[in-house]
Amino acid sequence: MTPVLVSHPLCPYVQRAAIVLAEKGVPYERRDIDLAAKPDWFLAVSPLGKTPVLLAGGAALFESAVICEYLDETHAPRLHPSDALLRAQQRSWMEFGSALLNLIGGFYNAADERALAAKAAEIHARFGQVEAALGEGPYFMGEQFGMVDAVFGPVFRYFDVFDTIAEFGMLAGLPRSAAWRAALAARPSVRQAAPANYPDLLRAFLLKRGAALSVRMVR
Ligand SMILES: N[C@@H](CCC(=O)N[C@@H](CS)C(=O)NCC(=O)O)C(=O)O
Structure with a gap:
């Protein structure tokens, strides 16, 4: 299934994940939400009520650094050094x-x-x-x-x-x-x-x- 990046258009943390996805050529769907009126489905997948969330592999990942690290471990090319x-x-x-x-x-x-x-x-x-x-x-x-x-x-x-x-x-x-x-x-x-x-x-x-x-x- 295509991963979904739950986003807000101004969020710099979302951009990190979008950059990593693009560097790896991973197709994804971007789903923007209104952070001033957070929908229930969003609160159900985002324990801290923050963007980004990556819906992938049947899981909901939150925290941009964690999302970026997960993407780096699962999709080439590696952005992190091997050392x-x-x-x-x-x-x-x-x-x-x-x-x-x-x-x-x-x-x-x-x-x-x-x-x-x-x-x-x-x-x-x-x-x-x-x-x-x-x-x-x-x-x-x-x-x-x-x-x-x-x-x-x-x-x-x-x-x-x-x-x-x-x-x-x-x-x-x-x-x-x-x-x-x-x-x-x-x-x-x-x-x-x-x-x-x-x-x-x-x-x-x-x-x-x-x-x-x-x-x-x-x-
Ligand atoms: N440490 C988080 C920070 C994410 C964050 O602060 N997101 C902001 C938007 S840029 C947010 O969702 N704020 C909504 C809120 O705190 O209610 C990460 O790296 O993902």
């Missing part, structure tokens, strides 16, 4: 990517300009750490696209919309991070992971926050 230590390092950086998503949430929910600038500076500092971990590229591990790339594609997708609002300098002076962002933006799996109207949907979502960033958008 256990290198694989563990990739997982560490996947966690780092999740921490960045939390910071991004703090950024777009910041109540005032001061908090907004502080969050932008924090994100910039985190990317300073990423910069130090990056090699020659084009991807996180080098020539081969991997799981950390699937995690950071959706992170950079936020920046594409933030950049239309103002220059927040999140990657200022970080050439390797900037080059990595460009490489991920060009990757077909990353491009198709969100709907074509994602920028409009994200802008509408950000406007509704009533946060400092929303105020910037209507200035």
Whole structure:
């Protein structure tokens, strides 16, 4: 049976799974739900009430990292390295990517300009750490696209919309991070992971926050 990815169009965690599915050429059905009015069938398969959920093999898998790992173990090509230590390092950086998503949430929910600038500076500092971990590229591990790339594609997708609002300098002076962002933006799996109207949907979502960033958008 075709796997079903239970999704929300703006969810960066869903995008991770969509990227991994695309990298492996696995056909799947994407089923979007309204997270503001979660249907009963969704609550029955998502114990935490969150997207993504992957319905596959008669099971419902939740938590994006778990879904990605399952897909990596069951479908070629492997995105993780075969060496256990290198694989563990990739997982560490996947966690780092999740921490960045939390910071991004703090950024777009910041109540005032001061908090907004502080969050932008924090994100910039985190990317300073990423910069130090990056090699020659084009991807996180080098020539081969991997799981950390699937995690950071959706992170950079936020920046594409933030950049239309103002220059927040999140990657200022970080050439390797900037080059990595460009490489991920060009990757077909990353491009198709969100709907074509994602920028409009994200802008509408950000406007509704009533946060400092929303105020910037209507200035
Ligand atoms: N740790 C989870 C996070 C998933 C998550 O936060 N999903 C959000 C949408 S992007 C969600 O479903 N939120 C709904 C809610 O918390 O009620 C994962 O990696 O899958």
